[in-house]
Amino acid sequence: MQNTRSDCPISCSLDVFGDKWSLLIIRDVMLRGKVSYSEFLKSEEKIATNILVNRLNILEVENILSKQVSTTNKSKFIYSLTQKGADLLPIVIEMMDWGAKYNANCPRRELGKKIKKDKSAVIKELSQALKKQFKN
Amino acid sequence: MQNTRSDCPISCSLDVFGDKWSLLIIRDVMLRGKVSYSEFLKSEEKIATNILVNRLNILEVENILSKQVSTTNKSKFIYSLTQKGADLLPIVIEMMDWGAKYNANCPRRELGKKIKKDKSAVIKELSQALKKQFKN
DNA sequence: CTTTGTTGTTGCATTTTGCAAGGACAAATA
DNA sequence: TATTTGTCCTTGCAAAATGCAACAACAAAG
Numbered sequence A, B: 001m002q003n004t005r006s007d008c009p010i011s012c013s014l015d016v017f018g019d020k021w022s023l024l025i026i027r028d029v030m031l032r033g034k035v036s037y038s039e040f041l042k043s044e045e046k047i048a049t050n051i052l053v054n055r056l057n058i059l060e061v062e063n064i065l066s067k068q069v070s071t072t073n074k075s076k077f078i079y080s081l082t083q084k085g086a087d088l089l090p091i092v093i094e095m096m097d098w099g100a101k102y103n104a105n106c107p108r109r110e111l112g113k114k115i116k117k118d119k120s121a122v123i124k125e126l127s128q129a130l131k132k133q134f135k136n
Numbered sequence C: 001c002t003t004t005g006t007t008g009t010t011g012c013a014t015t016t017t018g019c020a021a022g023g024a025c026a027a028a029t030a
Numbered sequence D: 001t002a003t004t005t006g007t008c009c010t011t012g013c014a015a016a017a018t019g020c021a022a023c024a025a026c027a028a029a030g
Helices: A010-018 A022-032 A037-041 A047-062 A089-102 A110-117 A119-131 B009-018 B022-032 B037-041 B049-061 B089-102 B110-117 B120-133
Strands: A065-069 A078-082 B067-070 B077-081
Touching: A010 B022, A010 B089, A022 A037, A022 A047, A022 A065, A022 A078, A022 A089, A022 A119, A022 B009, A037 A047, A047 A065, A065 B022, A089 A110, A089 A119, A089 B009, A089 B089, A110 B110, A119 B089, B009 B022, B022 B037, B022 B049, B022 B077, B022 B120, B037 B049, B049 B067, B089 B120, B110 B120
Parallel strands: none
Antiparallel strands: A065 A078, B067 B077
């Protein structure tokens, strides 16, 4: 990060992922097991290809996602979370909880109900699971 | 919110405050006791006046901020958090913690150190304090 | 009755986004 | 070997958002 607006940690966080798309990619990797460009493209929010490439590059440069060539297909890349990326979990969970609480059209599904019941347990559980998947 | 991209709560949250500025205004109200247009303008990130007006309007329409005429100055507006706005506290705290952890140029000040020591205690404490300030 | 403070608006250049089309390359298939 | 399919990424262009500077409306203060 070069052009930071201030030394406020909230501002610095927003400098990196303060847009409408970055955290949706993180969500896909973190909670939906998606790992590739084509899988991200299929998400219901319909991200444009140029935006997707741009965000993947930023997230890689920021060391939030790690990019590796697929072992089964040399023209395919596999994205995975770094420790830094996995540490975004609490933010994602809190946003999920807030969004579900204040949007009637956002039904709580399995994970949403777990969060409502015991948020910190969900975070602890999922962060354990994510630890096994770090690359770099 | 009309043009939601999907019924995912994370996506719906980002539809509302997924940009580089909205949460900085929230931060100013929530953690720095700022309440007015002119105070928001003074923040170190130097938000432009048209962006500030636009975001204040959105946050008011979304019922995150409440706007009231100042009792001492009829041409001045006082912004305060609603319950919905105060419920953004965990997100703000988590972003603060993540930003401080991964930015060497973001020194943890008093609040940052408290968060590192016992995050949930800070959230509980601050949400109690915010409850006393709700409008509408 | 002029000055100051506060909350905006407007115009315009720059940047970012959205959308459609297509290109490069490897793997799979005929 | 030739063709098709899948994957990742680029390009061009219109639309929208942002940044910046100037200014307008209005009330309070002196």
